[in-house]
Amino acid sequence: MSGVWVFEDGIVRRADSDPPSGAGAGGSRPNKVLVHVPSGEVVTSYDVLERRLRELGWERYLYDPCLLQFHQRSTVHLITVPRDFARLKLVHMYDVVVKTRNVFEVRDAAPPA
Secondary structure (H helix, E strand, O other): OOOOOEEEOOOOEEEOOOOOOOOOOOHOOOEEEEEEEEEOOEEEOOHHHHHHHHOOOOEOOOOOEEEEEEOOOOOOOOOEEEHHHHOOOHHHHHHHHOOOOEEEEEEOOOOOO
16 A cells, blocks of 8 residues: 555554544544434443343343443353443444344444534
8 A cells, every 4th residue: 555654652554544533532432323223222321231131131141340241041142341331342332233133233323413
């Protein structure tokens, strides 16, 4: 790939590239949200996520000071998310989506009004 490349602090990056969308100052999460499809509800907290997972038969798994884990007795699946909702990343959202087919989706966040 052509362009100007910079090596700083052990990281190589293109000098002329813009930061990825949503990854601006503060390392904020991309502008994506986890949505409960049947209700259209955006998951805004772990209370919402846990309530919706319980409706599907998921249970809280072992206590861990850093993680929340949910499992279904009828499957070997385990959903693992960071205990701090602010640290929920796209990979965690897709973990929920893959393990609860057709129930959750990751969507673009609505732009602020």
